[in-house]
Amino acid sequence: MINKQSGVYHTTSVDVAKSNRTTLFLAGLKRTYGDFREKQRQGDAPRLVDITNTTGFHHPTVHQDNGLAPLEAGKVQDVVDRDLSIYSQRRGLALTPTITSNPLLDLSHPAYGLPKQLVDNFASVGIKSIYPWQSECLLKSGALGGENNLVYTAPTGGGKSLIADVLMLKKVIDTPGEKAMLVLPYVALVQEKMRWLRKVVEGITKTPASPFLGERRPSAWRKRGDEDSVRVAGFFGGSKTKATWDDMDIAVCTIEKANSLVNAAIGDLSIGRLGVVVIDELHMIDDESRGYILELMSTKLLSLEQKVQIIGMSATLNNAELLAKWLDNAKFYISRYRPVPVEEHLVFDNAAYPASSSTIFYKTATQLNTQSENASQLKPEPARLITQSLSKELNNPIINAVVALSNETARAGYGALVFCSSRVGCEKDAMLISQVLPSAGEVDFSTAEKRRDLLSDLSTTTGLDPILEKTIPVGVAFHHAGLTTEERDAIATAYDQGVIKVIVATCSLAAGINLPARRVILHGARMGADLVGPSMLRQMRGRAGRKGKDEIGETYLCCQKSDLEAVAELMEADIPNVESCLLPGKRGIKRALLEVIATKLAMSNDSIDDYIRKTLLFHSIDRNELAEMVLSTVQELKETRLIEESNGSEYSATSLGQAIVASSLTPEDGLFVHRELRKAMQAFVMDGEMHVLYSFTPVQAAHGNINWQIFRKEVDRLDESNLRVLEFVGLKPLVLNKMAQGGSMKESTVQEVEIARIYRRFYAALQLRDLCNEMPVHAVARKYDIPRGMVQNLAQTCHGFAAGMIKFCERMNWGALVAVLDHFSDRLRAGAKSDLLALAKITYIKSRTARIFWENGFKSVAAVAAADVKDIMPVLLLAQPKKPRLSPQDEAEYLNKLRGKADIISKSANHLWEKEMQAQLDEEE
Ligand SMILES: Nc1ncnc2c1ncn2[C@@H]1O[C@H](COP(=O)(O)OP(=O)(O)OP(=O)(O)O)[C@@H](O)[C@H]1O
Ligand SMILES: [Mg+2]
Structure with a gap:
C-alpha cells in the first residue's frame, strides 16, 4: 500500500491494523475475520481447529477459548501526522547502492576470492549484494589476507556478522587443516548462529591438503565421509565438549566453552591448528561476571608464538581504538550505517511521543517534567494516543500500553518483541497479551496446527509449561532463562517462522539475535530492580527492524512517569567505554595470575610482566599502579597458598593452585x-x-x-x-x-x-x-x-x-x-542406573527412553546397532509421551518423523559400535 499523502512507500503495521480488526492467514493470504466467517457460512471455509475430541490426550490441549477470560485491549490512535523524518529521508534516498553502480558490492568479485558456491549460498539466504561499508571493511582492513587482526563497530542490525563470516569461512575453506572458533555470549545466539552457518556452508568443499605439505593424512580406511565439507559444531551449556578439531572446522561457542577449548588445545598442543577466532559482542569484555574470561582467553591467544587472527565486533563499543591497540594493533573500522529505518517512541500515561533521536527524547522528557511549573514551555505533542482499556487487569497505564501496542502489531500480522524486567513479569505480560488476541478458535487451520506442533514439541522434551500451554495457541510466548535451552530454541524458531507473534523476554534475548521484530516494546527500562545501562538499552531497541526479516522497525519504550527523568537521561547517555575486568576492585586479576603461573606461561616477575603487557588491563591503567597491583596479588596468592616462591622469585603453583585451575574454578x-x-x-x-x-x-x-x-x-x-x-x-x-x-x-x-x-x-x-x-x-x-x-x-x-x-x-x-x-x-x-550407561550414549536414547529400550531387550549398543530400523520403531513409539488422537494424515506424518528419529538412533548406535571396535583394534595393534 502506498500512502501518498504521508509519503510512506510501504505498509506500516499501523496502517494494516487500521484496515483489519482481526487478520487471519491462509496460505499467505490476509483476510479479515468478517471474510472468514462469511466463508464459513458458505461451507468452503477451512476447518476451525477441532480438537474437542481429545479423549486420552492430556496435553497440549488447545481449547476454543484456552480457558482465559478475553480482555479488551486499548486502541492505539494517531493524533498528529506521525514523525516521518526517518521514513521520508529514506524515501528520498536509494536505500543501498547497487552492484551496477559499484561492482565491489558483489561478493563474487575477484577481490574477495570466494568460491562460487559460497556466494550462491549467501544469495540464497538473502545476501545478494553487500553494503558499501561491508565491502570497504573487508577490503581495506587487510583482514581478508588472514594477516591483520580486526576490530569493527556498526549499529545494531548493521550487518557486522557477514564480515566475520566471510573472513572465517575463507580461511577455513582455503587453508587446509585450519580451524575457526566463533565466540558468542548467549546460548540463543550460539544456536541461531549454528543454524545460519550450516545453511551457508551447504555443499561447499574445502581446498584439499597437498599430499606433500600440511597435516599427516589419516589412513584411507579411516577417512570420514564428511571430511571435505565444512563442519560446524556448537558448544554451550550441556552440549558435548569431547569433539576434537578433527570433528569440526568451525566451533561456535559460548565464552566459557571457548576458554576451555583454548585451554584444552594449549594443553594437548593442538592449538596450532586454530587459525582464526571471532569474538562477537566484544563489549562483553566489560561484563562484570564473565568479561574477564574473554580477556584471559584473548590474552592467551596473543601470548602464543603462532599467530591466531582475532576479529572482534560490537554495536556498543565506544573505544574500539583502544581494543584494537590491545589486540596486537588490529585494524579498526567504525561504520554508522543503518540498513533499516527504525522509528523510536517514548510512551507513558497512554501517550506515545516521537523520539527519533535521543536528543529529542531527552527534550521531550524535560519538557514534560517541567510542564506544570513552566506552562509557557512548548508542550510536546504526542504522536499517538492509547485508549485506556476498561478491563481492570489492564488498569495500569504502562501495562495498558504494552498490551495495546503488542495487540496492534500481532493483529496486523507482524512480530512484536516485548522486553520485561523479570521472569515473572514476562509470564504475566504474556498471559495478558494472550487474553486480548483472537482466541485459539479463531485462528486459521494451518497456523493453529503449527502452534499445536510447537506445543507438542515442547511437551515431549520436558513437559509443558502451564502458561505456555495457554498462550501459545494464540501466538504468544515468553522466553527467559527459566526455560530449558531446547524450549527457548523452539520458541525463537517458531517466532522466526511467524507461528508465534509475540515473545515477551528478559534481556537474555537482547544482544545480537536476529528475529523479525517489527516492533520492540520495552516494559520499563529495568532489569531486575535496576535501570539498564545505555548499551543494553541500545541492544534491546536494536532488535527492531532487521534486514532480511523486516523492512522497517519501531520501538516503544513504555515507562512510568516517575521514571521519566531517569529514562531520558539514560537515552541521552553516551555508551560508556569498555574497560578491563582485571582492573583493581574487579575480581579477574587473581585468577589471571594464578592461571598463567599454573600453566607455566609465566614463572618469574619478568615473564609475569610480559604476560601482563598483553592484557587489556595494561592499556587502561597507570604503570605504577599496575606494578603495585600485580605485586600485591602475587602476595595474596602466596598467602592463600595457591602459589609458592622458590630460588628467589621463581613462582610455581601449589597442588591447590593447580587443582583450582585444572577444575576451572575461581x-x-x-x-x-x-x-x-x-x-x-x-x-x-x-x-x-x-x-x-x-x-x-x-x-x-x-x-x-x-x-x-x-x-x-x-x-x-x-x-x-x-x-x-x-x-x-x-x-x-x-x-x-x-x-x-x-x-x-x-x-x-x-x-x-x-x-x-x-x-x-x-x-x-x-x-x-x-x-x-x-x-x-x-x-x-x-x-x-x-x-x-x-x-x-x-x-x-x-x-x-x-x-x-x-x-x-x-x-x-x-x-x-x-x-x-x-x-x-x-x-x-x-x-540412569549403571546398566543403562552404555545405551545412554546413543543419540535420543536418554534416561526414560534408555530404560524402555533396555526393558524391551535392547540392552547394549551392539544390540541397537544390529537391529533393523523397523524393529526400533515399536520401542521408540512406546517411549513417546501420549499423543492426541490424530487424523490419518497427521498420524502418517508423525510416524514419518519418528522413523527419522529411529534412523538416527540406528546410525548413532552403529557409529558408537564402530568406534568401540576401532578402540579394541587399536589396543590390539
Ligand atoms: N549485505 C546484506 N544484504 C542483505 N542483508 C544483510 C546484509 N548484511 C546483513 N544482512 C542481514 O541483516 C540482518 C542483521 O545483520 P547482523 O545480524 O549481521 O547485524 P549486526 O550488525 O550483527 O547487529 P547486532 O549488533 O544487533 O548483532 C541479518 O538478517 C543479516 O542477514
Ligand atoms: Mg551481531
Whole structure:
C-alpha cells in the first residue's frame, strides 16, 4: 500500500491494523475475520481447529477459548501526522547502492576470492549484494589476507556478522587443516548462529591438503565421509565438549566453552591448528561476571608464538581504538550505517511521543517534567494516543500500553518483541497479551496446527509449561532463562517462522539475535530492580527492524512517569567505554595470575610482566599502579597458598593452585571446594549416594532460592546414611526447622555466608539426586519450586563440574577420593542406573527412553546397532509421551518423523559400535 499523502512507500503495521480488526492467514493470504466467517457460512471455509475430541490426550490441549477470560485491549490512535523524518529521508534516498553502480558490492568479485558456491549460498539466504561499508571493511582492513587482526563497530542490525563470516569461512575453506572458533555470549545466539552457518556452508568443499605439505593424512580406511565439507559444531551449556578439531572446522561457542577449548588445545598442543577466532559482542569484555574470561582467553591467544587472527565486533563499543591497540594493533573500522529505518517512541500515561533521536527524547522528557511549573514551555505533542482499556487487569497505564501496542502489531500480522524486567513479569505480560488476541478458535487451520506442533514439541522434551500451554495457541510466548535451552530454541524458531507473534523476554534475548521484530516494546527500562545501562538499552531497541526479516522497525519504550527523568537521561547517555575486568576492585586479576603461573606461561616477575603487557588491563591503567597491583596479588596468592616462591622469585603453583585451575574454578570457589573436600576426606559416607552427589553439585549452582518447607520435607525423608552426610557437611535439622517456620538466614559474616552456601548446595544436591533417579527436569523443577532452566543448568553443568572435581583431587594427590568420585561419575553421566550407561550414549536414547529400550531387550549398543530400523520403531513409539488422537494424515506424518528419529538412533548406535571396535583394534595393534 502506498500512502501518498504521508509519503510512506510501504505498509506500516499501523496502517494494516487500521484496515483489519482481526487478520487471519491462509496460505499467505490476509483476510479479515468478517471474510472468514462469511466463508464459513458458505461451507468452503477451512476447518476451525477441532480438537474437542481429545479423549486420552492430556496435553497440549488447545481449547476454543484456552480457558482465559478475553480482555479488551486499548486502541492505539494517531493524533498528529506521525514523525516521518526517518521514513521520508529514506524515501528520498536509494536505500543501498547497487552492484551496477559499484561492482565491489558483489561478493563474487575477484577481490574477495570466494568460491562460487559460497556466494550462491549467501544469495540464497538473502545476501545478494553487500553494503558499501561491508565491502570497504573487508577490503581495506587487510583482514581478508588472514594477516591483520580486526576490530569493527556498526549499529545494531548493521550487518557486522557477514564480515566475520566471510573472513572465517575463507580461511577455513582455503587453508587446509585450519580451524575457526566463533565466540558468542548467549546460548540463543550460539544456536541461531549454528543454524545460519550450516545453511551457508551447504555443499561447499574445502581446498584439499597437498599430499606433500600440511597435516599427516589419516589412513584411507579411516577417512570420514564428511571430511571435505565444512563442519560446524556448537558448544554451550550441556552440549558435548569431547569433539576434537578433527570433528569440526568451525566451533561456535559460548565464552566459557571457548576458554576451555583454548585451554584444552594449549594443553594437548593442538592449538596450532586454530587459525582464526571471532569474538562477537566484544563489549562483553566489560561484563562484570564473565568479561574477564574473554580477556584471559584473548590474552592467551596473543601470548602464543603462532599467530591466531582475532576479529572482534560490537554495536556498543565506544573505544574500539583502544581494543584494537590491545589486540596486537588490529585494524579498526567504525561504520554508522543503518540498513533499516527504525522509528523510536517514548510512551507513558497512554501517550506515545516521537523520539527519533535521543536528543529529542531527552527534550521531550524535560519538557514534560517541567510542564506544570513552566506552562509557557512548548508542550510536546504526542504522536499517538492509547485508549485506556476498561478491563481492570489492564488498569495500569504502562501495562495498558504494552498490551495495546503488542495487540496492534500481532493483529496486523507482524512480530512484536516485548522486553520485561523479570521472569515473572514476562509470564504475566504474556498471559495478558494472550487474553486480548483472537482466541485459539479463531485462528486459521494451518497456523493453529503449527502452534499445536510447537506445543507438542515442547511437551515431549520436558513437559509443558502451564502458561505456555495457554498462550501459545494464540501466538504468544515468553522466553527467559527459566526455560530449558531446547524450549527457548523452539520458541525463537517458531517466532522466526511467524507461528508465534509475540515473545515477551528478559534481556537474555537482547544482544545480537536476529528475529523479525517489527516492533520492540520495552516494559520499563529495568532489569531486575535496576535501570539498564545505555548499551543494553541500545541492544534491546536494536532488535527492531532487521534486514532480511523486516523492512522497517519501531520501538516503544513504555515507562512510568516517575521514571521519566531517569529514562531520558539514560537515552541521552553516551555508551560508556569498555574497560578491563582485571582492573583493581574487579575480581579477574587473581585468577589471571594464578592461571598463567599454573600453566607455566609465566614463572618469574619478568615473564609475569610480559604476560601482563598483553592484557587489556595494561592499556587502561597507570604503570605504577599496575606494578603495585600485580605485586600485591602475587602476595595474596602466596598467602592463600595457591602459589609458592622458590630460588628467589621463581613462582610455581601449589597442588591447590593447580587443582583450582585444572577444575576451572575461581580462586574463591576453589578455596571453598577445598574446604568442603577436606571435610569429605575425613569422613566420606559411602553407604549411600548423597555424599558423592553433594561433591558433584556445582558450587555455582548454589545461588538459587530455597523453598525451606520443601527442603525440610526432603530431609525428613532421608535415611540414616544420608542424614549422616547432612551432619558431615555441616547442616543442622534444627536450623532447617526454624527456616521452614519462616526464619531468615543470616549472611553478614564470612562464616554465615559460607554456611548459607552449604545449605543451598545441599538443596541443589537433592535435585541432582532426583535427576539421577530418572526424574525428568520439569518434575524436579516443580518438586523443588525452581525454574526448570536452572534445573537443566544443574543437570548440564554437573558433568563438567564432576570431571573438574576429579581433576582437583588428582592434582591434590587424593588418590582414594579420585577413585570414589570416578566410580560414581559414570552413574551421574547416565542419569540412569549403571546398566543403562552404555545405551545412554546413543543419540535420543536418554534416561526414560534408555530404560524402555533396555526393558524391551535392547540392552547394549551392539544390540541397537544390529537391529533393523523397523524393529526400533515399536520401542521408540512406546517411549513417546501420549499423543492426541490424530487424523490419518497427521498420524502418517508423525510416524514419518519418528522413523527419522529411529534412523538416527540406528546410525548413532552403529557409529558408537564402530568406534568401540576401532578402540579394541587399536589396543590390539
Ligand atoms: N549485505 C546484506 N544484504 C542483505 N542483508 C544483510 C546484509 N548484511 C546483513 N544482512 C542481514 O541483516 C540482518 C542483521 O545483520 P547482523 O545480524 O549481521 O547485524 P549486526 O550488525 O550483527 O547487529 P547486532 O549488533 O544487533 O548483532 C541479518 O538478517 C543479516 O542477514
Ligand atoms: Mg551481531
